[in-house]
Amino acid sequence: MEKNSLTYIRSCLDSLKPIYPLVAGDAESQYGFCPGIKAVIFDIYGTLLVSDSGDFRQEKLSxxxxxxxxxxxxxxxxxxxxxxxxxxxxxxxxxxxxxxxxxxxxxxxxxxxxxxxxxxxxxxxxxxxxxxxxxxxxxxxxxxxxxxxxxxxNPIYPMPFMTELIRLIESKPLISGVVSNAQFYTPLIMNYFLDNEISFSEHIKAFKDDLNIFSYKFGMSKPGVELFETAVSRLSNNYNIRPEETIFIGNDMLNDIYPAKSAGFKTVLFTGDARSLRRRKEHPLVNSLKADYVIRDLKELPHIIGI
CATH class of the missing domain: 1.10.274 (Enzyme I; Chain A, domain 2)
Structure with missing residues (x-):
């Protein structure tokens, strides 16, 4: 049954039509070189993947x-x-x-x-x-x-420069991972886009297995800080990397930037797609919060981390 299911899933993914990001009118890049970065951690939906609804959890059944x-x-x-x-x-x-x-x-x-x-x-x-x-x-x-x-x-598609960016990071002496509100199919989708592979693997191959941190495995989600605390612990224990040597990239000030900053990470707000950009200016936790850097194109991230 699994083989037939994976064949059907591949046909669904093969039939996906490109979705292009919508430029946010107020999206201006603000970045420079950030020295000392040893680990790069990503959000997925709205950051690495263009999401037609902006977030995998927002689309309700009608x-x-x-x-x-x-x-x-x-x-x-x-x-x-x-x-x-x-x-x-x-x-x-x-x-x-x-x-x-x-x-x-x-x-x-x-x-x-x-x-x-x-x-x-x-x-x-x-x-x-x-x-x-x-x-x-x-x-x-x-x-x-x-x-x-x-x-x-909720149709999805790779964000422009996603694959090239991940391959570039893989080629450097950097540790990379994800902290994402996600489900079992998220690594399947990412491995398809990155390597044209279809399996029910629980990990995205391009990232460290122990840094594939998905909300569904913990029963809790962002903006809770627990997923980021897990990342901090694993980076420290397994790679001897401190929070201030880690940079996190996400599209949501509340779900991404707030908990990442709380964990001590350097932060990058990705503003490249108006559908998924969440500034949350009225939310009390983030109304005075700023990301360390702002980018509107994934091509700008290498300049920040010096690769």
């Missing part, structure tokens, strides 16, 4: 888009039940997130993160219990459903 998606071959609903199934999926999807977040916050997690496979497991089990499925429950591939729905609802 009846119109979901009805179209049910025509995909990954989820077979009985014809007479399709309208009911649309309402059931939306309801169960949103109810799961609300319940999960409520339980997580009750246990002390300020910014919870779901595991998208667990979410779809709950949704599909509910559809099966309501006798709405045409496909037997054991034959349903939850990962396939999750990624097909994600790619359909």
């Amino acid at each position: 009846e119109t888009r979901l009805s179209a998606l049910l025509g995909k071959s990954v989820l077979h609903i009985k014809d007479e039940n399709k309208n009911r199934a649309v309402h059931e999926i939306i309801g169960k999807y949103n109810d799961y997130i609300k319940k999960h977040h409520g339980e997580s916050k009750s246990s002390g997690i300020e910014y919870p993160e779901i595991n998208i496979v667990d979410l779809w497991d709950s949704v599909i089990s509910g559809l099966a219990a309501d006798n709405l499925l045409e496909t037997p429950l054991p034959d349903i591939d939850l990962k396939l459903i999750a990624i097909v729905f994600e790619l359909s609802l």
Whole structure:
């Protein structure tokens, strides 16, 4: 089943159309050389990937888009039940997130993160219990459903110069990684764009395995500082790199720059795409906060880190 799923996923990725960043009117670069950098850590969505909705978590299920998606071959609903199934999926999807977040916050997690496979497991089990499925429950591939729905609802594409930048960093004596609000399919997508490889690997090959820090694995998300504290610990313990020797690049002042600065990292705000640029000027945590550097093109980052 996995081989067939990966073949289908490749066809979905192959069919993605280019998405180009939209220039933000107030996006002016402000940067210079930052000496002493030994590690480069990236956000993914809106920084390395152009995201049509700006952020993988922002696109909500709608009846119109979901009805179209049910025509995909990954989820077979009985014809007479399709309208009911649309309402059931939306309801169960949103109810799961609300319940999960409520339980997580009750246990002390300020910014919870779901595991998208667990979410779809709950949704599909509910559809099966309501006798709405045409496909037997054991034959349903939850990962396939999750990624097909994600790619359909939130198309993505590499940010200009993404591949060249990562290859350049790989060729230098620098440690690189990611801290991202992400799901299991994020490394799959990145490895496809970088190396034309399709697998359910949990790591993006271009980055250190222990610095592939994804929110879904921790059950918590940015702007919580925990993911960045994990990065600080691993950089120190595994590479003897201090926070001030690390630079973080992201597109969101609250989700990226605030926790990265709190962790002691140097920070770069990426303003290259108006869809994903989040300045959050009215938010109390960032209304007086400034990134150390601002770039509107990934080509500008090498000048900051001296490569």
